[in-house]
Amino acid sequence: MIPEDPVMLLSYVNMKLRDFYPSLDAFCDDCGADRAMLEEKLKGIDYIYSEEKNQFV
Numbered sequence: 001m002i003p004e005d006p007v008m009l010l011s012y013v014n015m016k017l018r019d020f021y022p023s024l025d026a027f028c029d030d031c032g033a034d035r036a037m038l039e040e041k042l043k044g045i046d047y048i049y050s051e052e053k054n055q056f057v
Contacts, residue, residue, distance in 0.1 A: 002033055006045045013038065014055045024049050 003009045013027065021027040028035045039049060047056040 002031065006041050009038070010042055010045065010047055010056055013042070017055050021054075023051070023054060 003012050013024075016027055016031075017024065021030070024035060024038070027033065028038070042048070042056050049055075050057045
């Protein structure tokens with residue numbers, strides 16, 4: 001289950017991207033997550049997805 005808290009979500013998603021997925025799209029497809037919702041929630045704590053780094057920075 002994907003965490004609701006934005007800080008926990010950041011940690012969870014970045015760990016999954018680092019260890020298991022080549023892109024945010026691959027993570028979202030596999031987990032059934034809404035990419036726009038993830039990006040909006042993490043933007044709320046000043047993090048944006050970097051395709052180059054494959055993590056939220």
